Amino acid sequence: MRKSLIILVGLSILILLTPYLYEKIFAKSGSFQLDVVEVNALLKELGSGSEPAVPPASEDFSFDYTVLDQDENLIFSTEKDASSASLAEATKNRDSIRNILHEGKLTGYLIIHNNTEKIAAGIRRRYMKMWTAAIIISLILWAGYAGYLYFKIIRPFEKLDEFAGNVAMGNLDAPLQMDRGNVFGAFTESFDIMREEISLARKKEYEANESKRELVVQLSHDIKTPVASIKAMSEVLEVRSRQTEDEFTNAKVKAIGQKADQIDTLVSNLFAATLSELEHLEVNTSETVSSELAAIIKTADHEQRIKDVRIPECIICMDKIRASQVVTNIIYNSYKYADTEIILEAAADEEYLNLSFSDKGGGVPDDDLPVIMNKYRRGENSKGKEGSGLGLYISRNLMLDMGGHIECENTEEGFKVTIGFKLA
Numbered sequence: 001m002r003k004s005l006i007i008l009v010g011l012s013i014l015i016l017l018t019p020y021l022y023e024k025i026f027a028k029s030g031s032f033q034l035d036v037v038e039v040n041a042l043l044k045e046l047g048s049g050s051e052p053a054v055p056p057a058s059e060d061f062s063f064d065y066t067v068l069d070q071d072e073n074l075i076f077s078t079e080k081d082a083s084s085a086s087l088a089e090a091t092k093n094r095d096s097i098r099n100i101l102h103e104g105k106l107t108g109y110l111i112i113h114n115n116t117e118k119i120a121a122g123i124r125r126r127y128m129k130m131w132t133a134a135i136i137i138s139l140i141l142w143a144g145y146a147g148y149l150y151f152k153i154i155r156p157f158e159k160l161d162e163f164a165g166n167v168a169m170g171n172l173d174a175p176l177q178m179d180r181g182n183v184f185g186a187f188t189e190s191f192d193i194m195r196e197e198i199s200l201a202r203k204k205e206y207e208a209n210e211s212k213r214e215l216v217v218q219l220s221h222d223i224k225t226p227v228a229s230i231k232a233m234s235e236v237l238e239v240r241s242r243q244t245e246d247e248f249t250n251a252k253v254k255a256i257g258q259k260a261d262q263i264d265t266l267v268s269n270l271f272a273a274t275l276s277e278l279e280h281l282e283v284n285t286s287e288t289v290s291s292e293l294a295a296i297i298k299t300a301d302h303e304q305r306i307k308d309v310r311i312p313e314c315i316i317c318m319d320k321i322r323a324s325q326v327v328t329n330i331i332y333n334s335y336k337y338a339d340t341e342i343i344l345e346a347a348a349d350e351e352y353l354n355l356s357f358s359d360k361g362g363g364v365p366d367d368d369l370p371v372i373m374n375k376y377r378r379g380e381n382s383k384g385k386e387g388s389g390l391g392l393y394i395s396r397n398l399m400l401d402m403g404g405h406i407e408c409e410n411t412e413e414g415f416k417v418t419i420g421f422k423l424a
Contacts, residue, residue: 012138018130034112035062039098043110046100052076052108064113066090070106079113087111167195210282216270223267228332229302231260283401287424288318290353293327296320297344300328303335305342311355312348315424322398323421326406329391330417334359338414352404352420363410372408395419 038061046052052067054076066077066085074085087109090097096112234257241250294311334342338361345356364372373392392408399406403422410416 012141015134015138015141018134034096038062039110039112043098043100046110047102047107050102050107052100052110064115066111066113067100068109068111070108072109075108167198223263227260227264227267231257231264232302234260283319283322283398285317285319285402287315288320290314290316290421292318292320293323293353293355293421296324296327297331300324300331301342305334305340306331306344306357307341309344311346312353314348314353316353316421317403317424318421319398319402322402326395326398326419329395330357330419333391333417334361334415337361340414348423350423352422354418354420356416356418358411358414358416360413361415362413363415366410369408369410373406392417 042055042061042065045055046067052069052075054067061078064078066079067075068085068087069075072086077085087097090111094114096114098110098112099106100108100110234253237253238250238257241253290311290313293316294309297306297309331342334340334357338359340360343356343358345358347354373396375390375393392406396406399419405420407418408415409418
């Protein structure tokens with residue numbers, strides 16, 4: 001760019017000096033000098049007779065002149081306004097006066113007009129025209145250079161500034177328009193590569209965080225089931241130790257139950273906190289036999305409050321892990337809020353395999369029923385009981401992601417949750 005600027009400055013100076021150099025050369029070329037050969041030729045022609053002859057109109061000389069006879073009468077003039085019509089006027093105008101001779105005898109006078117001012121005025125006009133043209137050409141060159149600077153440097157830099165603003169605001173989807181022809185061509189390409197790398201790194205970071213959260217949720221869910229089993233078995237052992245009056249064993253069993261409660265609380269808090277960030281878990285549905293649901297229900301119902309688990313045989317679309325989470329949430333809610341037996345009803349229609357879980361805990365207030373599956377929403381019957389209000393919310397999202405549905409309603413005796421798995 002520095003090199004091009006030096007060239008442009010030099011070219012502008014040369015253009016601006018051109019009129020001056022031209023006139024210098026022109027002035028030295030004899031523009032102000034008379035052609036002696038022409039003058040002698042004219043004198044010879046005028047002195048060809050006893051009276052000064054009038055030159056033919058076809059003859060053209062490089063100077064203006066006036067012809068007088070020997071009595072100073074005007075015979076001919078190349079100017080319409082013959083200012084030098086007498087020798088006195090010619091002398092006043094500093095004109096050149098030559099005698100016209102015929103055979104050595106004076107027959108008239110040739111007055112060659114002093115047109116120095118006229119020539120100089122013409123030179124000045126020509127000089128001004130050339131100077132004006134030189135200025136216009138220089139301005140055009142500078143305007144072109146200014147346009148070059150704007151489109152090749154300033155405009156790309158403005159795009160870089162806009163691009164930097166987008167990156168600063170976290171908008172990494174807007175690419176930087178590249179033009180290898182401008183000064184920042186390779187530079188802008190490097191910036192766009194940086195944007196792509198940042199976007200890729202952020203995407204990988206997001207995926208890694210999502211994977212970690214899903215892993216925490218999955219582990220939390222998987223831990224809750226064996227902890228619940230430990231808690232249930234500790235309660236059985238506690239009852240038996242009381243019967244045998246073994247205080248040492250009874251104390252240890254109580255400690256096991258308390259530790260199981262602590263683990264369950266910690267896992268529940270971790271589960272709720274992670275899900276509040278994760279919002280949705282990844283769901284991968286596949287065609288599965290309905291008998292898989294029976295195994296899921298029996299595993300989740302560690303207190304064996306569902307006496308009859310019979311599922312119609314069919315093929316359904318289901319994610320086993322997510323279906324297990326849904327069933328576990330429904331059964332644990334019943335344990336926590338109803339603490340009664342659970343009645344399972346299973347039936348298939350033209351589109352879904354529907355499973356209904358009913359308890360006898362009195363249900364929830366009618367005002368809470370429409371919003372019971374909203375995030376962090378808990379019914380009035382949940383007061384004094386641990387929970388995050390995410391169980392039914394998560395279950396609804398998982399069922400919808402699997403192509404199924406979930407509904408909640410009150411019955412005469414308690415609360416009923418129906419989930420439907422889409423038939424394959």
